[in-house]
Amino acid sequence: MQKSTFKAHPLTVFILMRSYWFIFASPILRIIVEYIAWGDTKIISTTEALAVSTVIFFAICGWASIRIDIVDDLVIIKRGGFIKSCSKIAVSKASVIYLKRNFIDILFKSVGCFVGLQAYNSDKSNFKIKLKHKDVNKMFPQNTNGDIYPVKSNRNRNRFFLAPMLIALILVSLKTAFLGVGEIWVTAIFLLIDAYYAVVCYYNYKKGQLHIQNNIYAVGVKGFSRCQFFCHKNKVGVIKIFQTPADRRLKTCKIKITAYSEDAKSIKIKNTNLKNAIDVINEKLNLKIRV
């Protein structure tokens, strides 16, 4: 019997505190309202300090109590600092595993992990957690058996420069028409947004992948976060293929694959070669998509 034990990453504390965001937001709102109304404000009251420290304390206790044991085909998740719970999930019942990594995760060597279970259930028995990067590689080995299907389109490389240049031209023209040639800071903001869009497009192009064998393994990009999606091919919910006018011209598309799970987690792979993507999906998922 093979057994592995994993602990949650400390950043999980912030995920646990997220449900109580209003306790952190209300002092800030109060300060703003008081300052606007009376010009003077008390930084933080005793009640607010007590509430904030209580939430932080329970979140830390909750993080410290999380323990994940993997025994053969069973995942046992124990959590709860004071009210303890233990969930046992058969790996075969997991519909989707979704991993997300943004700048903060790269900095702190963590990975956001979501496991979705099949069927629609309002109990929300799936779990969302931050794990250490080295543990994730042990828990979820990348399913890249077989070939990488050429769903990316090389013709789309030009979109990194053409689309942002076009957008920059439109925005700067509009700005010049309404605000005149001055107000250089407005132009600078537009160009910054544009540069951000170009970098995100390029990052998306480089990172987007689709592998289909017994499972579907896809990599997509959301902003600057890299998302990995594992789903058994029998547990695919809905597949959407989306084309803009530019996509129709370049014969590319965006694919969105949704897993059959409570939260219906999905992955979007942009700038895919339309014909290749459809051939792969038709062959591996036994479908008859015709475009």
Added chain:
Amino acid sequence: MTFVLSKKTLLVWQLRIAVAFVLVCLFLLLAFSFNVESFIVVLAVLCLGLGFALGYVPIYIKNYKIVAEKNCLYISKGVIFNSLIVLPKLRMVIVKEIATPLMRWLNVKIIMLKVAKGWIVIPDLENQVAKQLLDLISGDKNAKKHI
């Protein structure tokens, strides 16, 4: 088997758009107290409505196609932004039919397919066509019908 939207669907949508835009124009006229600017705005809104009802909607109806295969449903739609939805029949949880008085008068109905999170809406199919589609869908034991 392929299903398309009929001319009745187009008529229903055009009637809805006509009513909506007339109400908006009346509101604008009242808001601006029937002066010259209000008539210009109303005219612009009417042109927009006409363009939408006579230009965009007929093309959308023409491009809307449903292909029902043995295990899967394919819905393709869109005018400027095209999309294709692939829906395995096993993933449908509930199938729902909706008909307003106008739709009942014109013998059309809306079909809503419940998937894991959210609904897929098939607009204004003729009753006979809807029945054929539902028979094809509910032939699978996992699909439930709810009226």
